[in-house]
Amino acid sequence: MxxxxxxxxxxxxxxxxxxxxxxxxxxxxxxxxxxxxxxxxxxxxxxxxxxxxxxxxxxxxxxxxxxDADRIAPVRRMEVFGDGGARLEFSARPGAALAWIVExxxxxxxxxxxxxxxxxxxxxxxxxxxxxxxxxxxxxxxxxxxxxxxxxxxxxxxxxxxxxxxxxxxxxxxRPYGEAALVANFETEVAAGEVARQWFRADGVLAWLPLPGRRMSIVWSAPIARADGLEGLDALALAEQVAEAGGRILGAMRLDSAVARFPLRxxxxxxxxxxxxxxxxxxxxxxxxxxxxxxxxxxxxxxxxxxxxxxxxxxxxxxxxxxxxxxxxxxxxxxxxxxxxxxxxDRLFATGKPGAYALRNLGLGWVQALPWARNALARRAMR
Ligand SMILES: Cc1cc2nc3c(=O)[nH]c(=O)nc-3n(C[C@H](O)[C@H](O)[C@H](O)COP(=O)(O)OP(=O)(O)OC[C@H]3O[C@@H](n4cnc5c(N)ncnc54)[C@H](O)[C@@H]3O)c2cc1C
Structure with a gap:
């Protein structure tokens, strides 16, 4: 049967x-x-x-x-930043992608x-x-x-x-994380160019995910009070905060969608x-x-x-x-x-705990300096 x-x-x-x-x-x-x-x-x-x-x-x-293939954005490179100048990068093999961003x-x-x-x-x-x-x-x-x-x-x-x-x-x-994720799409002055970026900050983790053309999607996972604050901003002020948090590397931004919020646990x-x-x-x-x-x-x-x-x-x-x-x-x-x-x-890098600032910046610097650790991260991300 x-x-x-x-x-x-x-x-x-x-x-x-x-x-x-x-x-x-x-x-x-x-x-x-x-x-x-x-x-x-x-x-x-x-x-x-x-x-x-x-x-x-x-x-x-x-x-x-x-x-629809035209609506999918491949990610060929990932850049991760601390808030004290530390930076970690990894790229896919030529012709391959680390991930694809799909609606x-x-x-x-x-x-x-x-x-x-x-x-x-x-x-x-x-x-x-x-x-x-x-x-x-x-x-x-x-x-x-x-x-x-x-x-x-x-x-x-x-x-x-x-x-x-x-x-x-x-x-x-x-266990609740005591954080909420805000997601939204933005039009950007400069195209993200198949690169995903992520910042580990004192007020949470901000990811910029490329979309086709001059668009990107963000996920900002922030402690509840900060998420409330971001959610309360008008479109112009939110675009300004997002651009500023990413050092304006994609130029000016315009909010291009509603803002959705998800509790994290x-x-x-x-x-x-x-x-x-x-x-x-x-x-x-x-x-x-x-x-x-x-x-x-x-x-x-x-x-x-x-x-x-x-x-x-x-x-x-x-x-x-x-x-x-x-x-x-x-x-x-x-x-x-x-x-x-x-x-x-999340515990080590993305909190306002004493020592977290040094840890997230030193940690990223160490991984960047160690090819085996970078490769291990890239391999895991690609499974
Ligand atoms: C902000 C954010 C960003 C994310 N980004 C990513 C990402 O980039 N990549 C990634 O891999 N993951 C990501 N995730 C995680 C991803 O969204 C989830 O892992 C995924 O949605 C889980 O899918 P699921 O089918 O298991 O559950 P769900 O999507 O929760 O679906 C469960 C379904 O069950 C139905 N249901 C519930 N109860 C009943 C019932 N009693 N009877 C009948 N139906 C029922 C619901 O209506 C729902 O349709 C993200 C999550 C968040 C919050």
């Missing part, structure tokens, strides 16, 4: 997993009734830096081709269009799941409408507040699996956006879980603990390393 997989959550990770399971019948349940459609002429205020590993996966799924809304649209075209996937929108159950024999989800869906495996792809995690009692640790799940259930994406780990790696980790979860399900023996069911544990084992090191690195960088 064809295995039935219930995916709770139709965000990027849940949709990618559904596309990656051609040997199964997959039902994706998504609470939001409609996908917010970005306006054709505007750049989405949410963008994602996608790694080469993610691009390879999206190509395997036939999703990458569904994106989140358009990526979601391409994933959903691909899932909708596949005969093994059914996506149900406007369907909030309110109860779940799972054991080695099978899994179920109950929707707000009263509908009950049965399957062999339940996948929690329902984001950092995962209801699957909560209702199935999967232990997790959570750390979520760690030591064992993201149990009989009949697996967590993927932000449901399994939430990381600080300073490394731009959250959804990249999630896509690799989806790839690994799909592989564990497809590679099971004829005697194993998809929800068997042995099967889902193979997935968890494959992802453990990568997720732990990324959580350790992003959390450590």
């Amino acid at each position: 064809t295995p039935r997989i219930i995916v709770a959550g139709g965000g990027p990770v849940g949709m990618a997993l559904a596309c990656a399971l051609p040997g199964c019948e997959v039902r994706v349940i998504e609470a939001a009734p409609v996908r917010t459609q970005p306006l054709p002429e505007e750049f989405d205020v949410r963008v994602l830096a996608l790694s080469p590993g993610t691009r390879a996966f999206l190509r395997e799924l036939g999703v990458w081709e569904g994106l 989140a809304g358009r990526l979601g649209g391409a994933l959903e269009a691909r899932a909708g075209a596949l005969s093994h996937v059914v996506v149900t929108r406007g369907a909030k799941a309110v109860a779940f159950g799972a054991d080695a024999q099978g899994a179920w989800a109950e929707l707000e409408s009263g509908e009950r869906i049965e399957g062999d495996l339940l996948v929690g792809a329902d984001g950092p507040d995962s209801k699957v995690r909560a209702l199935l009692g999967i232990p997790f640790e959570e 750390w979520v760690r799940v030591a064992r993201p699996v149990a009989p009949g259930v697996a967590l993927v994406g932000d449901a399994a780990h939430a990381v600080h956006p300073l490394a731009g790696q959250g959804v990249n980790l999630g896509f690799q979860d989806a790839r690994a879980l799909a592989r564990a399900i497809a590679g099971r023996s004829p005697l194993e069911r998809p929800g068997d603990l042995r099967v889902v544990r193979r997935y968890a084992r494959e992802r453990r090191e990568d997720v732990a390393a990324m959580q350790f690195a992003t959390d450590g960088l």
